Amino acid sequence: MQIGVVGGGRMGAGIAQVFAAVGAEVTVVESDTIAAKAALTRVETGLRRAAERGKLDGTPTQVLSRIDFVTEIPSLPSRADLVVEAVPEAPELKVRVLTAVELAVxxxxxxxxxxxxxxxxxxxxxxxxxxxxxxxxxxxxxPVSKLVEIVLGPNTSDAVRDKALEWVRLLGKADVVVRDSPGFATSRLGVMLGLEAIRMLEEGVADAEAIDRAMELGYGHPMGPLRSTDLVGLDVRLAIAEYLERTLGDRFAPPRLLRDKVERGELGRKSGQGFYPWN
Incomplete structure (x- = not known):
């Protein structure tokens, strides 16, 4: 099986890792050699952690040998079974990437x-x-998440849907199938919870740790909404909230606290500071 991944950030590197771990030959496309080296480091780190948890068949070196890092979309294998676009949530960028991918495969x-x-x-x-x-x-x-949300467009064929479901199960993950709608099922609910948690922090209802512990211990969430926002990235959550506000209305309006933190560069784990300090 041949898989292409365009974008080697945290998400793209993770997608490349899980497909290579089940035996696929994977090609990761990044914008330049520096970004490609950074993607390689992310995958190496992910594989080492998987091995330490006893969740990797073979050695990290063996799995990594199945991943190639390139800097041009035309370098994707033309006969790839699947290419996943995993670039930032900017519509114009995604359109350019998808157009180029279609020409390459x-x-x-x-x-x-x-x-x-x-x-x-x-x-x-x-x-x-x-x-x-x-x-x-x-x-x-x-690598450790259990879910892949399959989103069907108005023209997605049944055969393509079935292939996607097969790949998700090959990865050992569960699936939910949803129709195309702003925020789908997961982001729409997850962002709403995260925004309300930020408003509560902004209003002084409780501190970040108390809000998160309330959801973890009271409702069985594996991670509270503020720590989850740090993991996703405050800038990513802000961009999604702004999109949902435009498409679904004022109930998704981002709190001032979220905008202020993004303006200060407090983006969560990737910047070292969000609602929590990250070392």
């Missing part, structure tokens, strides 16, 4: 977007073959 290749909120229909509208396009929304961190 055969008409039998399934093309997927890892978007967590953007319209699959709008992204797929630029493609010549939207029937082989769908959303495959992975969750962070990909």
């Amino acid at each position: 055969s008409t039998t290749t399934v093309v997927a977007t890892n978007t967590s909120s953007l319209s699959v229909a709008e992204l797929g509208a630029v493609l010549v073959h939207p029937d082989r396009f769908l959303g495959m929304h992975f969750f962070n961190p990909v």
Whole structure:
């Protein structure tokens, strides 16, 4: 099985890792050699952690040998079974990437977007073959998350849906299938919970740790909404909230505290500071 991943950030690196771990040959596309080296480091770190947890068949070196890092989309294998776009949540960027991917691969290749909120229909509208396009929304961190949200566009064929479900199960993950709608099922609910938690912190209802512990211990959430926002990235959560506000209304309006933190560069774990300090 040949898999392409465009974008080697935290999500893309995780997607590459899990497919390589089940035996796929994976090609990761990044924007330049520096970014490609950073993606390689992310995958190496992920594989080492998986091995330490006893969750890796083979050695990290053996799995890594199945991943190639390139700097141009035309370097994707033309006969890839699946290419997953995993670039930042900017519609214009995703459209450019998806258009280039379609030109680089055969008409039998399934093309997927890892978007967590953007319209699959709008992204797929630029493609010549939207029937082989769908959303495959992975969750962070990909190697340990249990879920992939399959988002069907208006033109996604049944055969492509079935292939996506097969791949999700091959990875040992569970699936939910949803129709294309702003925020789908997971981001829409997750962002709403996160925004309300930020408002509570802003209003002084409780501190961040108390809010998170209330959801973890009271409702069985594995991670509280503020720590989860730090993991996702405050800038990512802000962008999704702004999109949902435009498409679904004022109930998704981002709190002032979220905007202020993003303006200060407090983006969560990736910047070292969010609602919590990260070392």
